[in-house]
Amino acid sequence: MINDRPITYLDSAASSVPPRAVIEAMSRHYERRHANVHRGVYQTANESTHDYESAREAIARFINAPAGANEIVFTKNTTESINLLAKSWGAANLKAGDVVLVSEMEHHANIVPWFQLREALGIEVRFIPVGDDFRLDLTTIDELLEGVKLVSVTSMSNVLGTVNPIKDLAQIAHRHGALIAVDAAQSVGHSPTDVTELDVDFFAFSAHKMLGPTGLGIFWTRQEILADMPPFLGGGGMITDVSSTGYVPAKGPTRFEAGTPPIAEAAGLGAAVLYLEGLGMDNVHEHEHLLTEDALSRLETEFDGRIRVIGPRDTIARGGVISLDVEGVHAHDVAQVLDQFGVCVRPGHHCAKPLMKRFNLIATARASYGPYSLIQDTDVLLEALTDAVKLFG
Amino acid sequence: MINDRPITYLDSAASSVPPRAVIEAMSRHYERRHANVHRGVYQTANESTHDYESAREAIARFINAPAGANEIVFTKNTTESINLLAKSWGAANLKAGDVVLVSEMEHHANIVPWFQLREALGIEVRFIPVGDDFRLDLTTIDELLEGVKLVSVTSMSNVLGTVNPIKDLAQIAHRHGALIAVDAAQSVGHSPTDVTELDVDFFAFSAHKMLGPTGLGIFWTRQEILADMPPFLGGGGMITDVSSTGYVPAKGPTRFEAGTPPIAEAAGLGAAVLYLEGLGMDNVHEHEHLLTEDALSRLETEFDGRIRVIGPRDTIARGGVISLDVEGVHAHDVAQVLDQFGVCVRPGHHCAKPLMKRFNLIATARASYGPYSLIQDTDVLLEALTDAVKLFG
Amino acid sequence: MSNLEDLYREVILDHYRSPRNRGELATPPAIRVEGFNPLCGDEIVVYLMVEDGVLTNIKLTGHGCSISQSSSSLMSAAVKGKTLTQVRDTIIKFKQLMTVHETSLESSPNPEVVDVRTLGELAALQGVVKFPVRIKCATLAWNTLSQALDEVSG
Amino acid sequence: MSNLEDLYREVILDHYRSPRNRGELATPPAIRVEGFNPLCGDEIVVYLMVEDGVLTNIKLTGHGCSISQSSSSLMSAAVKGKTLTQVRDTIIKFKQLMTVHETSLESSPNPEVVDVRTLGELAALQGVVKFPVRIKCATLAWNTLSQALDEVSG
Numbered sequence A, B: 001m002i003n004d005r006p007i008t009y010l011d012s013a014a015s016s017v018p019p020r021a022v023i024e025a026m027s028r029h030y031e032r033r034h035a036n037v038h039r040g041v042y043q044t045a046n047e048s049t050h051d052y053e054s055a056r057e058a059i060a061r062f063i064n065a066p067a068g069a070n071e072i073v074f075t076k077n078t079t080e081s082i083n084l085l086a087k088s089w090g091a092a093n094l095k096a097g098d099v100v101l102v103s104e105m106e107h108h109a110n111i112v113p114w115f116q117l118r119e120a121l122g123i124e125v126r127f128i129p130v131g132d133d134f135r136l137d138l139t140t141i142d143e144l145l146e147g148v149k150l151v152s153v154t155s156m157s158n159v160l161g162t163v164n165p166i167k168d169l170a171q172i173a174h175r176h177g178a179l180i181a182v183d184a185a186q187s188v189g190h191s192p193t194d195v196t197e198l199d200v201d202f203f204a205f206s207a208h209k210m211l212g213p214t215g216l217g218i219f220w221t222r223q224e225i226l227a228d229m230p231p232f233l234g235g236g237g238m239i240t241d242v243s244s245t246g247y248v249p250a251k252g253p254t255r256f257e258a259g260t261p262p263i264a265e266a267a268g269l270g271a272a273v274l275y276l277e278g279l280g281m282d283n284v285h286e287h288e289h290l291l292t293e294d295a296l297s298r299l300e301t302e303f304d305g306r307i308r309v310i311g312p313r314d315t316i317a318r319g320g321v322i323s324l325d326v327e328g329v330h331a332h333d334v335a336q337v338l339d340q341f342g343v344c345v346r347p348g349h350h351c352a353k354p355l356m357k358r359f360n361l362i363a364t365a366r367a368s369y370g371p372y373s374l375i376q377d378t379d380v381l382l383e384a385l386t387d388a389v390k391l392f393g
Numbered sequence C, D: 001m002s003n004l005e006d007l008y009r010e011v012i013l014d015h016y017r018s019p020r021n022r023g024e025l026a027t028p029p030a031i032r033v034e035g036f037n038p039l040c041g042d043e044i045v046v047y048l049m050v051e052d053g054v055l056t057n058i059k060l061t062g063h064g065c066s067i068s069q070s071s072s073s074l075m076s077a078a079v080k081g082k083t084l085t086q087v088r089d090t091i092i093k094f095k096q097l098m099t100v101h102e103t104s105l106e107s108s109p110n111p112e113v114v115d116v117r118t119l120g121e122l123a124a125l126q127g128v129v130k131f132p133v134r135i136k137c138a139t140l141a142w143n144t145l146s147q148a149l150d151e152v153s154g
């Protein structure tokens, strides 16, 4: 409760609110099953390992990984997943002059690792432009793909809500001999995901944006690719042997899981997947689609043009992330006024500064929906926005 | 309950059991305060940031970091902390021929990252030998320190229980112009820690071994050193600016915290620190010391020499980790029999293969104490061991 | 509970809508210092003319939220024409006004240390301490000015 | 609940204490294949002589827990002197014995698929499935043998 008002949580794009089932799965894990994974013989150690490995299976099923759990690596977040891609696969497979093609609407998590690789190896980082319609401008995609070894794009922009045509991009990339990686942080918790059908090569996302806990990310790639990726972090759990002279890395996903992994978090993610499967991802998608359509049309009609939505107006290939630019009011102030109504929105550049620059913006106030969002949330949002516009006259 | 027996948890060296206060701090975080950290304006985002940043302060206080929270970096585990040391500080400050001095009793987490750096840069990795008394053999330490830029040793062995003389080693290392890093995973939750008094340079440990949650590690170094360490993982939160041509890394600990950090886990760690401070680390240490002394003397007298303790017999500079070698019974089988008594011990090489090799062992069965351990736990352990010895005759 | 009128006082909104001392000064003779808040993207550039120990002119550019913009405007009005000693004194007073008591997120300014009556229009910013995340917005201009003064004194 | 007598049957303890067919064979003509379980450090080396489609000799070295050691000893006794077809058949049967039903950690061997009476002493290992972590111990030797046979067939 804030100022005696209930909280209206419209910041799911930053982090979703885990349902009780997820919180309880973690508490239960700590209370009854906690132990380090692997190597244990005793019952709780087995149960702990079971929690951890069944989460891997649940995720493999949830995104339809062709070879199942063997293709799922647990990291700490999307950002580490993309760093793993860049620093393991990238460092081993890219050389000076090779091009990584990202887009102008990427989150810093899908830009900075490539800049770091550019510093280290001299690769080129190229950007797919974003059009005035807030969508990828693919008119020159064939030229852009010249020399490209990897396309790495987001499935959905965390600022614009734009959903990108990943399946088409995968086809085009493959036609040019490039692989394709997807920053799926914003889409996995909001619509059905099928990496087999998309025919992509790498997939990165976070548990905390799909009703799961913080501290856990997911990296998927095809078994064949994973098998050849060199180790990244070194330590326990990722080796088959260590002597005083050298080490032999493990096969399979554990090669990339050095040290004690986020075990309770995996138990939480397992519960989140069950919860989302229970809702049905088609239903989640349709639900958020209706909320978005309604909000966009009311924002358009109720504010005399004083509020501009930074993102596509149509809701085909568009998710429930609504970035607002309120005329004459800084995003920080918008969020502050909204907070007084208990409305949680996020002001700022949303870790997408190149995109903000593209649209000459310093910051937007971003409202975003989750499976638990209601049309009443939009009512409160609009009421609060009306007040903000009034206050700053 | 296992076979109608309550669980006797003797695997704290692998992962400790969080008290209710810690589990509840996390549940509360998710239920009432969850939101992504930083950049938020609304109340729950502030509270979330507050949870996260107060954990940083709590840890700084707990280990007595000279410049406070500005020196604390959150990682995912000890292993990542040591990898951060190797891949950021190490890569920037070491060159071919430089020596990193570790010890024969290190966990793989403090070996493999240095082997990886050897592959990358051509450094030398040298080992301090372990004597037949299960302690570091420091007779030739001055020679060993020849050409050494960094000493990286564990404060306490996770196999032997040996507590190393870190303060002395720091003095010797500094006298030779080397810095010193400490793998403190096994000691921080079991005895008082004061990095200022130890006069060390780097410190790495895990929340899950000090009554906190999985998914969270800690890296400490002096402010001056931290300020010059180059970024490691790239992404959101670790930058001050990103454009389409480059990025500017943030100052301070956040430079090393790319992406959404383990927020709820930090809330849990904050609660764990309060809990341990409430117990008093001197008391925790004394408690475990008494348990260890008692167990060692009973193991010595009750088994006619059929059970050998792999670790120092004296309990000065020795922690509550007791590795057992049962004559004629493989550690796996020991653990299996013990499990039938509800006793959780860990069989295996404990991620310390060079050490196992040093003592010609394949595996030990390791029992380890935590602040919550009781002398009754030892009673059940000995009863179960008696059965194991009998079964395998 | 904190409430909006405390934060967005009329004086603040006025300075936000009609900022004082906007513009640039030629450097040299003026000095120029930039301030930046990476968390929210607020930017401020302070231009200072100092002659014989007196801050004879100040101009500002940049962009940011109402708090950072009005705070910089209020600051420029408060320090222009003052001696450097007076300016430093004002900076200290303002910083004290912005100090939150560690023990509480609900703090109000510390009355023992700052007599708000001596602050003139600046006192309008005292509501900011009830919104701890916004303190950084309010102090950005002041930290930048502070830095500029350090450059003057070498 | 699972219990210890199910796991550590007398036959198993006997094969652990007095393993059959320990030793090495000259390579060539014998072939040599190593198996390794990184999780527990168990190691096994299998030496095979195959002549005219018959496994005429088998020797084993390595170390490990009672389950992995007795399983390899039992295996050697079960396959020595058999035709490769019979050996493959035995491997398949043993693997089926070790299959846990996905739906339950408490599974027992699948009676429809494996007739334990045809397994002789090997049946003693059926208690292992009640201890899922130990299945890897029991199957190590068998997987290594399987690999060795693949090498024989090219």
Ligand SMILES: Cc1ncc(COP(=O)(O)O)c(C=O)c1O
Residues within 6 Å of the ligand: A236, A258, A259, A260, A261, B013, B014, B077, B078, B079, B080, B107, B109, B110, B154, B156, B157, B158, B183, B185, B186, B206, B351
């Ligand atoms: C001495 C020592 N160092 C490092 C580690 C690795 O810790 P983590 O698995 O939390 O990274 C452990 C625990 O397994 C340990 O005992």
Ligand SMILES: Cc1ncc(COP(=O)(O)O)c(C=O)c1O
Residues within 6 Å of the ligand: A013, A014, A077, A078, A079, A080, A107, A109, A110, A154, A156, A157, A158, A183, A185, A186, A206, A351, B236, B258, B259, B260, B261
């Ligand atoms: C599109 C996109 N990519 C990557 C990330 C980074 O995710 P995380 O912070 O969990 O690493 C986010 C979320 O902040 C995002 O929205």
